[in-house]
């Protein structure tokens with residue numbers, strides 16, 4: 524997986540670089556902030572990561588760089604909600620940009636004590652329900668739009 528410093532522009536997706544700020548794109552070569560996070564934030568993050576809306580489908584699974592032998596398992600389950608990790612990304616609208624994090628971020632926080640930036644935590648707590656009209660409007664207003672070519676359903680207004 525690519526490494527991006529937290530809150531730096533995220534070029535992983537090419538065309539949306541100007542709209543995206545990276546959060547949680549960790550690797551084993553770079554130190555990251557460790558500590559405690561609030562349970563409200565973690566539960567909110569899990570809720571958003573369950574079936575994250577993505578502007579395009581990206582292939583490829585990535586193992587966790589910090590799990591020494593197994594590469595991490597396939598998912599994180601919390602309060603009855605399960606997030607699959609390793610392949611998907613979650614887009615969280617901020618004030619001026621959209622934060623993008625691999626869903627693996629849930630595993631980094633749970634298993635490896637990662638603490639994401641405060642602005643990201645606040646954005647998660649503020650984020651409308653995933654895939655709701657309010658959510659889609661928010662990401663669209665910040666420049667993200669689903670690619671028509673790979674859109675599985677009709678374009679929403």
Ligand SMILES: [Zn+2]
Nearest residue numbers: 587589590595
């Ligand atoms: Zn791990």
